[in-house]
Amino acid sequence: MGARSRHARVVPTIKEISLIAELCVQCRPTKRGGYLVDPKDEKSAQAPKTGSKSAAAPLADTRWSSSGSGRRLAAITRKEFIQLARDRRTVALMVGMPLVLLIIFGYGIRLSVGNIVAELVGHDSPAIRVALGEQNHFKVLPTVAKSESAARKDLLDGRTSVAVIVGATGLPSSVLVDGSNAFVAQNSLDYLRSLTGSSAVQPVNVQVLYNPTLRSADFMVPSEVGMIMLWVGTVATAIGVVREREQGTLEQLMMTPIRKLELMLGKILPYSALTLVIAVVITILGLLLFQVPLRGNPLELLLFAVPYLVSALSIGLLVSTIAQNQRQAMQTTTFILLPQILLSGALFPLAAIPWGIRWVSQLLPLTYFTPISRDIFLKGLGFSELWPQVAVLCGMAVIFTSLATIFFKTRLD
Amino acid sequence: MSVDVAVEARAIVKSFAGMRALDTVDVEVTKGELCGIVGADGAGKTTLLRCVAGLYRVESGSVLPGRGRRNQVGFCPQGFHLYADLTVDENLEFFGLVYGLEKRTLAQRSEELLRFAGLAEHRSRLAGNLSGGMQQKLTLACSVLHRPPILLLDEPTTGVDPLSRREFWHLIEVLHADGTTIMMASAYFDEVERCEHVVFLHEGHVLADGSVDELTSGNNSLEEAFRQLMSESEAGPSNAEVTK
Numbered sequence: 001m002g003a004r005s006r007h008a009r010v011v012p013t014i015k016e017i018s019l020i021a022e023l024c025v026q027c028r029p030t031k032r033g034g035y036l037v038d039p040k041d042e043k044s045a046q047a048p049k050t051g052s053k054s055a056a057a058p059l060a061d062t063r064w065s066s067s068g069s070g071r072r073l074a075a076i077t078r079k080e081f082i083q084l085a086r087d088r089r090t091v092a093l094m095v096g097m098p099l100v101l102l103i104i105f106g107y108g109i110r111l112s113v114g115n116i117v118a119e120l121v122g123h124d125s126p127a128i129r130v131a132l133g134e135q136n137h138f139k140v141l142p143t144v145a146k147s148e149s150a151a152r153k154d155l156l157d158g159r160t161s162v163a164v165i166v167g168a169t170g171l172p173s174s175v176l177v178d179g180s181n182a183f184v185a186q187n188s189l190d191y192l193r194s195l196t197g198s199s200a201v202q203p204v205n206v207q208v209l210y211n212p213t214l215r216s217a218d219f220m221v222p223s224e225v226g227m228i229m230l231w232v233g234t235v236a237t238a239i240g241v242v243r244e245r246e247q248g249t250l251e252q253l254m255m256t257p258i259r260k261l262e263l264m265l266g267k268i269l270p271y272s273a274l275t276l277v278i279a280v281v282i283t284i285l286g287l288l289l290f291q292v293p294l295r296g297n298p299l300e301l302l303l304f305a306v307p308y309l310v311s312a313l314s315i316g317l318l319v320s321t322i323a324q325n326q327r328q329a330m331q332t333t334t335f336i337l338l339p340q341i342l343l344s345g346a347l348f349p350l351a352a353i354p355w356g357i358r359w360v361s362q363l364l365p366l367t368y369f370t371p372i373s374r375d376i377f378l379k380g381l382g383f384s385e386l387w388p389q390v391a392v393l394c395g396m397a398v399i400f401t402s403l404a405t406i407f408f409k410t411r412l413d
Numbered sequence: 414m415s416v417d418v419a420v421e422a423r424a425i426v427k428s429f430a431g432m433r434a435l436d437t438v439d440v441e442v443t444k445g446e447l448c449g450i451v452g453a454d455g456a457g458k459t460t461l462l463r464c465v466a467g468l469y470r471v472e473s474g475s476v477l478p479g480r481g482r483r484n485q486v487g488f489c490p491q492g493f494h495l496y497a498d499l500t501v502d503e504n505l506e507f508f509g510l511v512y513g514l515e516k517r518t519l520a521q522r523s524e525e526l527l528r529f530a531g532l533a534e535h536r537s538r539l540a541g542n543l544s545g546g547m548q549q550k551l552t553l554a555c556s557v558l559h560r561p562p563i564l565l566l567d568e569p570t571t572g573v574d575p576l577s578r579r580e581f582w583h584l585i586e587v588l589h590a591d592g593t594t595i596m597m598a599s600a601y602f603d604e605v606e607r608c609e610h611v612v613f614l615h616e617g618h619v620l621a622d623g624s625v626d627e628l629t630s631g632n633n634s635l636e637e638a639f640r641q642l643m644s645e646s647e648a649g650p651s652n653a654e655v656t657k
Contacts, residue, residue, distance in 0.1 A: 068510075068513035071510055071513065072510065072511045072513070074510070075506075075507055075510035075511050076511070078507075079496070079499065079503075079507050082498075082499060082503060083496065083498050083499070086498050087498065247494065247496075247497070248490060248492065248493075248494030249494055249495065249496060251468065251488075251490055251494055252488070252490065252494050252495065252508075252555070253511070254468060255466060255468070255483055255486065255487075255488045255556075256508065256511045256512055257484065257511065257512065257513060258511050411467070411468055411469060411470055411480070412463060412468045412469060413429075413468075413469045413470055
């Protein structure tokens, strides 16, 4: 640029000059000439001064010091805690949602189906009524359908789920089951088999261990601890980072010496603490509301939850590297969490998952935490039996945190 | 690169989705200089500052200080990008700690900067509840906590009332008087006229750069000079970059 040359600055007004002078007097003098610099601070100041005369590096290429790593991490963690404490709506959601889920899962979800509506067809049979009505598996309609077609109409309309066709002898000749709800149909078939086969099978002394009454709550609550920690932790972390991006504060952070790992850990630590507190609350409520037995060591449960939580939260961080806004973060998180809950064995047994996609289960942290939680709750197991799952979770925590750190961009493009 | 150069962009190119935001841009800012970059919306001012700050990777060309030397840069982005749910004090403390300042040093500098920016009375207010002008001053204070020798300001007074604009300019003048190299993007010609060095940026190209006197020669104002160069640039490439 040939025409460019130094030029006198626009002259400030007298008022401006006096204000500047006043400010300069207030501030301590330095070699740089004035504002704000305390000579004692020079040692700690990381930014080099202007005036370096090295032609090769007119502005010295000093890197940020790594010595302040712990302080930076503490600063981020503290900031997150302050923000969490002030964001009452989010905290209410984080605490309230697990409680609602606990009650829904604990009270609402039953693995055994009762009171399946059934009707007799053709002829009435008090013996069959009694057999079906035992243990409240079926609720038998007082009326009798006149024909099979009438029974099929009732099944089609959803008035009944099972129709037992009774012959003139009073014995059942065939049974129609509404298969549109596979869960109800499967339970109906199991009950019916037990009824029809009871006379042919020799009585066997069956003993159910760890959950003798086969209570759904005993099965569900330990799984819920893992599911809720996963949900809350992943969503909160993903949203936490994406919100920084949306609000532009990430751009400011990128100009500071914060390292990616510091930022990642700074996000993980506060949410881990909060999620652990929520897990403790859920466990206590599970014990009080549903009388679920906790036969193992609760401290071990808490300890083993740490690597699981770090894995879950790191998945949230990974989501934040993909999502550009909070809506995308929510959608991506749901997309990742739903398969976890369905394929981890928390709700459905792993054995029921086809081999083709069972490998997916092996990649999910919840797959390893669910048996830990269940076995501590119901079987009273400890580290000596559960260490393989704990080791896998520790490995996952390292891998997912590393991946999140690697994929996290420190530039805007 | 000369020993007296603080910021240097050499033939830098940056595109977004196939559109060139910066097309072979050359800019040089001398140490201690107050440089204003002026242009319409979409001219590439923010992109240029972000490239200089190392927030964008340039496709070709070279830029200093860039990412490797971001510790020498204070960046004041367009709009308010601090933590709205933290108080003024907490924002300063957070950024001071992540810049690695000792607590005692941080407390001193925060105190000085609060006084400097006229925010001492508002230190306990949430940053999100401050006026636009106060938010800009707080952003500036957080950007200079680590005393960077280079300060990049991206349209710092856009959307700010005239009085706050005037106060903000006082702060810039003080920083400049202290020897800080300042590179400021602005859409206001009256602001850029206060700079020693002005860069006209239009559609990713530098139309001209020089002192206000150099750029206004033959024109009544900087804006007129810019408009003339812009129409020449749009009329044909042969007339573009007349003063370059």
